[in-house]
Amino acid sequence: MIRDNYTLTNIVDQVERVYQDIYVEKLRREMPVIMYHRFIDNDEDKNVFAPYIHIDMFDKHLAMLKKQGFETLTFEDLADGRTIRRLEPGKRYIMITVDDGYVDNLELMLPVLKKYGFKATVYVVTGETFNRWDVETEQKERELDIMNAEQIRELSDSGYVEIGGHTLTHPRLSTLSCEQQKHEIATNKKELETIIGKPMVSFAYPYGDHNEESKQLAESLGYAYAVATDSGPLKFHQDRFQIRRIAVFPKTDVFGLWRKVRGNYLFRKMKK
Ligand SMILES: [Zn+2]
Known part of the structure; x- marks a missing residue:
């Protein structure tokens, strides 16, 4: 048991965890993980649920991030589990x-990512x-096209985008049986991996x-990371299967995004 617990890898892991705890706590600063959904290029494409952002505003967001000296990471960059890299x-x-x-990710977002050399x-x-899942409710959301296999592959092959899983039918997983959850997560993973070839x-x-x-299914089915929205610890490395994200809304302008990504946004927000 002692030998198992004190292998070099384990010691490095433990030291790194403690270091990250202290570093983030002391600086009250964490790598922001921001969340978008749709990109539009004219007001007629507005919708109700999935937060959209005008592509010109997205361009301004990335220009600000560039100016502030940000570089992007994807989960593939941390695929070896070394969250300390951030x-x-x-x-x-x-x-x-x-x-x-959504199809707009390929048509509108990708060119802007390329322009700034950022990854998503x-x-x-x-x-x-x-x-x-949004259309067949009482609010009558409009239908928005999701990428087909060819479009997903094109986005993945661009080299600017990591593709990740999001289930087959976008259910509230906590309302499903374990078997149903497994089907939603595993089948979606298999389909996407066949499309992108990795x-x-x-x-x-x-x-x-x-x-x-x-969370257990995400891990046992082979994912190294899973992102939530407004739940999970403030420190990224403390739960790789419940990573907190910062939502970007249609009204989030450049100053609004700057506030969100400064580093201590969540720490200040949680104190209130
Ligand atoms: Zn979703």
Whole structure:
């Protein structure tokens, strides 16, 4: 037992964990993981649920991030489990995540990523061709197209986007049986990996909704990371299967985003 607990890898892991705890606590600063959904280029494309952002504003967001010295990381960059990399001295890292897999991610977002040399992680639903989960409610959301296999592959092959899992039909996982959850997560993973031709490392819980079973499934099905929305510890490394994200809304202008990514946004927000 002693030998198992004191292998060099284990000691390094433990030391790194303690270092990250202290570093983040002391500086009250964490790598921001920001969350987008849709990108539009004219006001007629506005919708109700999935937060959209005008592509010109997204361009301004990335220009500000560039100016502030940010570089992007994806979960693939941390695929070996070494979350400490995000705290590299002299670097200022951010993660850009985008949920659902709308066609506009390929058509509008990708060119802007390329312009600034930034990377993003896109979480894609594979069991629907549009946002059925929002459309078939009483609020009557409009239908928004989700990428097909060819479009997903094109986005992945661009080299600017990591593709991640987001289930087949975008359910609230905590309301499903373990068997149903497994089907939603595993089948989506298999389909996406066949399309992009490589294993995936990260997953996003639809609506951020999950329970302990969902977290265990994400891990046992082979993901190294899973992102939530407004739950999870403030310190990124403390729970790799419940990573907290910062939502970007249609009204989030450049100053609004700057406040959100300064580093201590969540720490100040949680104190209130
Ligand atoms: Zn979603």
